Amino acid sequence: MTNSDTRLVQLDRAGIRKGGEWLVRGVDLSVSPGEIVTLIGPNGSGKSTTAKMALGILSPSEGRAERKPGLKIGYVPQKLAIDWTLPLTVARFMRLTNPLSDAECRAALARTGAERLMTSQMRTLSGGEMQRVMLARAIARNPGLLVLDEPVQGVDYAGEIAIYDLISEIRNTLGCGILMISHDLHVVMAAADQVICLNGHVCCRGTPSDVSRDDRYHALFGNRRNAAIAVYEHHHDHVHLPDGKVRHADGSLCSSCSGEHHHAPADAAAEKEGGIRNAG
Numbered sequence: 001m002t003n004s005d006t007r008l009v010q011l012d013r014a015g016i017r018k019g020g021e022w023l024v025r026g027v028d029l030s031v032s033p034g035e036i037v038t039l040i041g042p043n044g045s046g047k048s049t050t051a052k053m054a055l056g057i058l059s060p061s062e063g064r065a066e067r068k069p070g071l072k073i074g075y076v077p078q079k080l081a082i083d084w085t086l087p088l089t090v091a092r093f094m095r096l097t098n099p100l101s102d103a104e105c106r107a108a109l110a111r112t113g114a115e116r117l118m119t120s121q122m123r124t125l126s127g128g129e130m131q132r133v134m135l136a137r138a139i140a141r142n143p144g145l146l147v148l149d150e151p152v153q154g155v156d157y158a159g160e161i162a163i164y165d166l167i168s169e170i171r172n173t174l175g176c177g178i179l180m181i182s183h184d185l186h187v188v189m190a191a192a193d194q195v196i197c198l199n200g201h202v203c204c205r206g207t208p209s210d211v212s213r214d215d216r217y218h219a220l221f222g223n224r225r226n227a228a229i230a231v232y233e234h235h236h237d238h239v240h241l242p243d244g245k246v247r248h249a250d251g252s253l254c255s256s257c258s259g260e261h262h263h264a265p266a267d268a269a270a271e272k273e274g275g276i277r278n279a280g
């Protein structure tokens, strides 16, 4: 891949073989600046393995993985090998692998709405706060490519939507490309430009609406697809901010979303099932 090529990363027919078995095979993908590409698929379908090929952590056993020369990558892994019972402030965590100044640390945390957590202990963070801190750490060096492996793990449904809004905002402000992984179908579909559905190989791919209509996607996810489509078809007219306030499309702020706008009928049904309150 040359400097003049706009693609940040590209996989061509890439696959990984371990212990005589293919973990994933035949993956073609590319991510360009400002693009969000999402890998979906059931547990064990090869999403993290594919992301690791894109990152260069794993070299493909067949096919090719190329990154733009000099590309800076920010990575939020699915798991971190850290003993969370040990004392560790957010500021120290941010600097564990990055030589960041106080100002850089603060600016990155401010971008993800987590500035007030700078001196908090990592072990005391809620699921949503933890993901905001992880995102802040990944964007602190202004990466060209952001790889997010399950960025909403441990986050409730309303928090998930706020995190996906934040990821879109980061893409808009930094102009980076984003490769995102999820085994959850819900809001992730709406946040993506391209969706690649994996099941040991590329099962189907396209825009979120292409994939949500594809028979192979339906066969893979069965009834769970309905929830994804319902959410995908729901249009946001407001954003839930980290301090609990709601910002509407016209820029106005209010303290909560109750009674000030409506959720789509599909959301009302989901609300009854107990998940989507405030998700709007």
Ligand SMILES: Nc1ncnc2c1ncn2[C@@H]1O[C@H](COP(=O)(O)OP(=O)(O)OP(=O)(O)O)[C@@H](O)[C@H]1O
Binding pocket: 018, 019, 023, 041, 042, 043, 044, 045, 046, 047, 048, 049, 050, 078, 183
């Ligand atoms: N280093 C390894 N050696 C052998 N098998 C592996 C290795 N890493 C992953 N696997 C296997 O490869 C398959 C794909 O794993 P991968 O972590 O890529 O799936 P995933 O889609 O990200 O799953 P999940 O949604 O559960 O995170 C799994 O069956 C996993 O057990």
